[in-house]
Amino acid sequence: MTAATVSSGTRGGARGASGPAGGAVPRARRSRRRLLATSFTYAVLVVLALLYVYPFLIQVATSFKTDAEAAQNAISLIPQTWSTAAYERLFLRSDFPLWFRNSVIVTVVVTIGRVFINSLAGYALARLRFRGRGLVFAGLVAVMAVPNVVLLIPKFLVIKQVGIYNSFAGLIIPLLADAAGIFIMKNFFESIPPSVEEAARMDGAGTFRVFWSVVLPMARPALVTIVILSFQGSWNELSHFIVASQDPQLVTLTKGVAQLASGQLSQGTQYPLKLAAAAIMTIPVAVLFFLFQKRIMNQSAGAVKE
Numbered sequence: 001m002t003a004a005t006v007s008s009g010t011r012g013g014a015r016g017a018s019g020p021a022g023g024a025v026p027r028a029r030r031s032r033r034r035l036l037a038t039s040f041t042y043a044v045l046v047v048l049a050l051l052y053v054y055p056f057l058i059q060v061a062t063s064f065k066t067d068a069e070a071a072q073n074a075i076s077l078i079p080q081t082w083s084t085a086a087y088e089r090l091f092l093r094s095d096f097p098l099w100f101r102n103s104v105i106v107t108v109v110v111t112i113g114r115v116f117i118n119s120l121a122g123y124a125l126a127r128l129r130f131r132g133r134g135l136v137f138a139g140l141v142a143v144m145a146v147p148n149v150v151l152l153i154p155k156f157l158v159i160k161q162v163g164i165y166n167s168f169a170g171l172i173i174p175l176l177a178d179a180a181g182i183f184i185m186k187n188f189f190e191s192i193p194p195s196v197e198e199a200a201r202m203d204g205a206g207t208f209r210v211f212w213s214v215v216l217p218m219a220r221p222a223l224v225t226i227v228i229l230s231f232q233g234s235w236n237e238l239s240h241f242i243v244a245s246q247d248p249q250l251v252t253l254t255k256g257v258a259q260l261a262s263g264q265l266s267q268g269t270q271y272p273l274k275l276a277a278a279a280i281m282t283i284p285v286a287v288l289f290f291l292f293q294k295r296i297m298n299q300s301a302g303a304v305k306e
Contacts, residue, residue, distance in 0.1 A: 056282075063087070063276035070271040086272035096277065098249070099256035103235060106171050106252060107284075110234040113176035115226050119219065121177065122185025123211050127197070137186075143179040148239060156243040170244040171252070175234055181226050188222035189215060224292050232285050253281055 057077055062070050063086050065079040073080075090096040124130075125137055155174060164170035192215060200214045216223070238254040245251075251259075257277045 059275045060279050063272050063279050065272050067270060067272060071269055074271065083272070086276040089273060090277055090280070094260075095248070095251065095256065096280075099251050099253045100280075102171075102250060103253035105168065106175075107231055107234045109172050110175045111227060111230040113172070114178060114181055114230040114234075115223060117177045118181035118226055119185050119216060119223065120211070121182045122187075123189050123215060125182070125186045126189035127194075128207075140179050140182060144183065152239055152243050155240065159244055166245045166247045166250065168250065171241060171250065174240060174244070175237065178230075178233070181229065184225060185219070185222055188219050192218055228288060228292055231288055235285055257281060 058075055061077045061079060062074060064082050064084065066081055066083050066085070069080055125133065125140075159165050159170045159174065164173065196214060196218070197210050200210045205213070236254060237252075238258060241252050241255045257274075260277055261274050
């Protein structure tokens, strides 16, 4: 009986010893497959990133080439002869500084105005109860569905009728509010618990005080989103500026670069000149995105954690 017990224990020990070894092999295979899948995914992402960034690198490199080299070898990333002639011509012998100044003025004012007006309108639609509230929201959604091209002629007629054509007011006022920004702020305000506002009202705060001091600081992620979208939208706006003004002193950067690409300042291709203007135009939006990217991520994480 003792021998049988010893024999049974030996067989059980053998099976127990072989069990982990047998399970380690499939586990190693799974780890290897997972590593291969992850490596393949990252390789695909790197290729897609290079395809996305490559045109921008060509743009920057070509802006430092001579006209002849840019026409002969347009896709090379390293200029054979480095030249800053395109940038010198833009800043010293063209209206590019004027275009840049006008774009900065319009973009800063429009961004501030959109953040304030969109947040006010979004809070009103989210919290205030008034007659026609549903109809206003339906109109807001309907405006979002209408292409901007359809509104160009009515916008031109309104600007002319009001008397703000060929002025900074005509460039700025029609852009001070947008339906998408109001929609974003409304949805975010609805996600804030009403109990926070009720506590402030019990302390004697009025509607605007509650909005400004209590609700708006809690909506920082949405405000950052509106700032980025407003800055990018107004900085890259073109169609509105075309119908709002014909004064050469009010030409913005997008309108000026578009005229430049059509051959306003030069004859021939002039690739370095055009791509230098386009490269400078992309810098403010890129800087704004990188400045606010970490803040968006942190604020969103905090909101999810709560």
